[in-house]
Amino acid sequence: EDQVTQSPEALRLQEGESSSLNCSYTVSGLRGLFWYRQDPGKGPEFLFTLYSAGEEKEKERLKATLTKKESFLHITAPKPEDSATYLCAVHPAGGTSYGKLTFGQGTILTVHP
Amino acid sequence: DAGITQSPRHKVTETGTPVTLRCHQTENHRYMYWYRQDPGHGLRLIHYSYGVKDTDKGEVSDGYSVSRSKTEDFLLTLESATSSQTSVYFCAIRGGTTNEKLFFGSGTQLSVL
Numbered sequence: 569e570d571q572v573t574q575s576p577e578a579l580r581l582q583e584g585e586s587s588s589l590n591c592s593y594t595v596s597g598l599r600g601l602f603w604y605r606q607d608p609g610k611g612p613e614f615l616f617t618l619y620s621a622g623e624e625k626e627k628e629r630l631k632a633t634l635t636k637k638e639s640f641l642h643i644t645a646p647k648p649e650d651s652a653t654y655l656c657a658v659h660p661a662g663g664t665s666y667g668k669l670t671f672g673q674g675t676i677l678t679v680h681p
Numbered sequence: 682d683a684g685i686t687q688s689p690r691h692k693v694t695e696t697g698t699p700v701t702l703r704c705h706q707t708e709n710h711r712y713m714y715w716y717r718q719d720p721g722h723g724l725r726l727i728h729y730s731y732g733v734k735d736t737d738k739g740e741v742s743d744g745y746s747v748s749r750s751k752t753e754d755f756l757l758t759l760e761s762a763t764s765s766q767t768s769v770y771f772c773a774i775r776g777g778t779t780n781e782k783l784f785f786g787s788g789t790q791l792s793v794l
Binding site (some may be wrong): 599610612613655666669670671672 | 712714716721722723724725726729731737739760771773775776781782783784786787788
């Protein structure tokens, strides 16, 4: 069974204080690992897809990295507008997966000015 | 904006009543999904569809049924709502340049009293 575990559950940072969010996964073959951002009252918004160990992707203050067992979302010099819930999800390999993603529980990030 | 509309946005109903949630897409995507989101559980897949009249169960399908009679509409029905089905329901479509990203609607907040 595919499993995704995110840590910490909640993270409070001061503006400018860099940190990382962790996503550990267990899957029988990884087709892709996804990061989403979710604001209160809204649906998740796509951030990144990572496909293989060693891959990195960046967007503004965010950088996602991938190893064979986990992914990190690094936040550099965060701003209050980066406050949101960050979700990690895996897409297992295999022809019958039909694009179904398994999500972690998310990390609630709060950035104080 | 992936052209996904969920209706209603909010609904309050009583235990034992039938409820239907609608997901409408405007971009002719083949794959559609229904997820529920609950504190402590993250997003969990209820049902998905890989074409008109082609649907299958996800990990939390008990008490739910779906129908897809045309490409643009995917309906989720709670035949007899229970309090445990109080949740936020998200519809998603599979798209993007590599057709592997999920794009989510804004969600339906359902309360079963």
